[in-house]
Amino acid sequence: MTEVLYEWMDAEQAATALKEYLAERAPALAQLRSAMADGGLDPDEMLEGTLESVGPVWEWITARVAELGVDPRPVEEDPTRPGWPSWIRHGILVDPHPPAESLGLVDGFASYLGQVITDAVPAAVWIIGHHRFDDFPMLNRPVLAAGVHQVCLPALPLYSVYQTVRGREGMGGAEMVEQVRRTIAALRGEGPEAATAEEPLVTVVAEVDCFDVGLRDDIAEDHPGVVDRLVAELADREGVESVHRYGPAALVVDAPSWPELRLRMWLALWLQRHLPR
Incomplete structure (x- = not known):
């Protein structure tokens, strides 16, 4: 079905x-x-x-x-x-x-x-x-x-x-x-x-063999430790081969078995849960 x-x-x-x-x-x-x-x-x-x-x-x-x-x-x-x-x-x-x-x-x-x-x-x-x-x-x-x-x-x-x-x-x-x-x-x-409701927490772009991930600028500026934790937890997920942080708010994610929609939703919900308020 x-x-x-x-x-x-x-x-x-x-x-x-x-x-x-x-x-x-x-x-x-x-x-x-x-x-x-x-x-x-x-x-x-x-x-x-x-x-x-x-x-x-x-x-x-x-x-x-x-x-x-x-x-x-x-x-x-x-x-x-x-x-x-x-x-x-x-x-x-x-x-x-x-x-x-x-x-x-x-x-x-x-x-x-x-x-x-x-x-x-x-x-x-x-x-x-x-x-x-x-x-x-x-x-x-x-x-x-x-x-x-x-x-x-x-x-x-x-x-x-x-x-x-x-x-x-x-x-x-x-x-x-x-x-x-x-x-x-x-x-x-x-x-x-x-x-900040008008700005998305995260954007995900599917490249040829990876995903290019951009976090909202204030997340990296105000909560760098949260981004470090995000990278570590994402890298530990089944099907994720690597996560590279190449800029304060920029990641490259190698997850061949993950659809783009899954990665986008996982990142958004993880941030919604863990960002300090």
Whole structure:
């Protein structure tokens, strides 16, 4: 089964994908509530709508996905794929990938985040992700937006789930709460994210046998240690043969098995998680 990736959608396809995503929100949240009840939790108590509730909910999801581990089948051979949330089917999953149950928990969590954030920022609306740069990581994805800030709610939780199931350090409850707090501030036009929202964190250009990566100038200027850590962690990823920093904000990445879209999203989410605020 082949789905059109967000990056290759035309305007009509992106509009249809946004409608599909929004139609999935209530069922996804209902599925999360059911999973919590099956796990002996009170969904009404857990999902009580406050920013602070995000932490315990995420900690429970993280523990559950750690138990579930990874699906033993390649993505292309996973028979549950047609039932995955649309934002996953139109994106890229890499192997080994989380099983359908874990993906459903992330989907439900994204729905819950949408409720918490829109309650805090009533001006936020759902739109199709867009930017003046064509390699914008959220291009054509369903994003919650206010002013110039846009956020794809499932992206960071899915990144964290991949960290967890691969034995790396995923995001804890307190860290997730802080990320949501920053998102709320940015959507209100406050904080450093709001001030730099019009400039992408990273750009990726595919060359003949490598990727040319450019970081936003202020990242290298203000947080050189973060860039050093980024280089080290990226170089340690499976399929990445080398990462060379040839300028303060410039990298050459040799990752023959990585699609450009995967590298761009990984870099953007890693920076979103680790940049000091």
